[in-house]
Amino acid sequence: MKKQLLTATIMLTGMFVLTPSIADAKSSMDSNLKLLWMNTDVAPLHTSARQGFGMNGKFYLQNKDTKQIEVWDETGKITDIPSGEGTNITFDDAGNIIVRIGTFNTNYVSTRNELRIIPADGSDVIDIPLSGITPGRLDFWGHVRGNVLDKTTGGLLYMGTAWYPQLIEIPIINGQQDVTNTYTYTYESPFGVSGNFATTTIISSWENGEDLAILSPLYNKTNCNSIQKLALDDDGNWSHESYYITPRHSGCAGVYIFKLGGKDYIIFKLGGKDYIVYPSGDNNADGFTVSKLATKATSEIEDSDADVRIATKYSEQKDDGNPMYTNNAFYGNHLTAEAVSETEAYIYQYYPNGYIAKYSFTVGTDTGVEKTETPKATVIGGTGEITIEGEPASIEVYTISGILISRNENNVKCIPGTYIVKTDNNATKVIVK
Template structure:
């Protein structure tokens, strides 16, 4: 039975179009291309710490002005009235859900009120949330279903810092179903049971993945671990396993999506907290550690922006960075939207070749160039390979595995030019 009713007791090809500045280098795998990038959002920084992209636009919640700012590649194009909270998300139907109460550390009074804005912007509804205790959570994850649907509705999952509970909040026809709102005792697999940090994200999708949690903990922070939860025999949400996320780095942002018959997950990666991201095939394992074998599920990586001297372009973003969403457009293609507070917002196209939408990343016999830790690896067929420093010095010729010091390199394979980062 449900635990508690609240009424009774949640691969590297350089793409250089629209780089962040004249001296930054956007580098990513060959199956990722950058559609556009806009760096005008950088001054927003802490005031707009959460946002998402869809439909060639970004929606950024500005807690100082109490507005959702709507941006595209040209800049800010619109504003939607919201409130002075930070929480912003959307459901499977594209409806926007935003917290309208003042930013504070306690969920009390109007802090519990949310606004629902329909996908076509024709409906705006403000509703209170009942049964949410004192505490703080700055980010919401994806909301399952359609919160404006009159029959099934949607479900918002959330937690509260300092509380060991997940709250399951059904919203039907734009109203909370209080009688069927539940909380579950959350027992973390880490050192402290259930204490969510303010950067925790709890996401759910209809027909994609039931429940996933990114939960850094106060005394045992592990920002690289996204948990999969499942229902036990008593219909309580419990820890099931960890999603395999090679190269993961960063406490905010992840998104699960499906192309064809294959599920994927996109999440932050990189060394500077972290404006890069990686896409992997969705898979799980028992431990939260990153291992070399995890690379087998990696599909694509967009690397952190680098200056000409190889240093990071964007740093010191704390936990507010790298919000990622996906918009599937076919069985082999999806748009990836990235909002990096204090940096930029950008839209990318992911193309995964093959009839199953998964493998065959090095199709058409083209060489795939990869930069690793202290090495450059070339996979596939190439009759000519040349590796140069950015200063034009030849490092190697016709070798497919070259040991080298960290930096940026130019790799030529049969006339194709790739810029590679070696860490």
């Protein structure tokens, strides 16, 4: 599947800055990373809400006990979305939410609805069973490639259940599983993880990507360069290719890749560089690091690994220097990202039994960013449409997740949501009601 890639833009320097104390914790991070807000009221959810993600200024936390997706922002919980008894929650490149409604810690079966699609446009939810899934437990889902509601190419969900050495590729087209083209591939953990796939395994892919990122974490074995890159071999099978270089990587579950620069589907260019954000710190707590996207043949930690590290948010500390938020029950530390301009991206962090937090990454003109021109157009978001006034040489309209929906049209009809409009070398974020 080759479409536009979910994009974001980040570049950081290696200096430290101390942010204000929150909940008696001391937050420290590198200079171009700024804490916008943190909310610790989610901490009691802990094992009830094991996975969640941030998008469009909100967090979506799946609560298996109340059978609701809790929607939070900096002010607190703002609403609930009906879901089910599962723990898995993720989203695709089009912003559709995918949540497990089958019962937590049971097999995925075809005799009941297992998966709910909550469309980004607010239309009716779709519940579907899943066929061809090996027995076993899997609590998390990684990022879903494509658009699961697209009628032609759809989206791809990848998963692997504990104790079965099989990677499962699940096409979902027009809101339904393509059972015929659901495939399994042989997989063996290189880290000696019992069952090959940990119950907290994350397998992610993005549009226009030709690879998979697999993290099958075990806190005392995978605190190294343990995020695998898989690629299609000559026979069309997913096979191990290399390891992403992730200095300071902890054994927690969480990873997100930023694809940037040098290709025609990119909205924002930052010197043609790609990045990866992942949990970090030797205490398996709530820190995370951003590094340049690079791979090598071995997972072993080497001094040269540090060369790709760009910036780190360090774990929250008490006054006595000990971690404020120690390991949650399942070592979850979930991270997602969202581009908002040519020089800024948001990082969303959900640390179960701790907090939700939103950070800003900003870059300067000395990082290789193309200089913007004086705008030759005015972008207006209206009801069901975007209007571009003026005489720009080029117009491109993208969804917030990076999918191109229109080119060189001054009036674009679209569903409610957030969009990025690129006119010449300028980018504007606009909201359609």
